[in-house]
Amino acid sequence: MNEEKPFDLGERTVLYALEVAGLINQLPDSPANSAYSKRALGSAGSLGANYNDANENKNDKDSLYKFKACRKEALESNYYLRLLQKLNPEFLGEFEELISESTDLKKIFGSIAKKKQTSRR
Numbered sequence: 001m002n003e004e005k006p007f008d009l010g011e012r013t014v015l016y017a018l019e020v021a022g023l024i025n026q027l028p029d030s031p032a033n034s035a036y037s038k039r040a041l042g043s044a045g046s047l048g049a050n051y052n053d054a055n056e057n058k059n060d061k062d063s064l065y066k067f068k069a070c071r072k073e074a075l076e077s078n079y080y081l082r083l084l085q086k087l088n089p090e091f092l093g094e095f096e097e098l099i100s101e102s103t104d105l106k107k108i109f110g111s112i113a114k115k116k117q118t119s120r121r
Helices: 009-024 031-056 060-087 089-120
Strands: none
Touching: 009 031, 009 060, 009 089, 031 060, 031 089, 060 089
């Protein structure tokens, strides 16, 4: 990821998904890389899509659900990136950056969801 992360979460999720795709495109072909890469790409892309839905949704309940989904997708993305990292140690540094970003995004979306849930009470 770039040193300076965008403040706009929508842009940050787009950049994250693109960085995941860019790294995955560099991986050697293997059955495991193929299977785990599809899952990592899916969850990285879904994270941003759910964020967009959460922002467009006027219903607090649905918005809360989408922010929780963002957290889940960041967690899932993190998992598959860690698997790919173990299978491709020659890309250790690149995976570390993306794993760190997915952890940060998980925390951000978890915090947003928690605040929304608290404000609903």
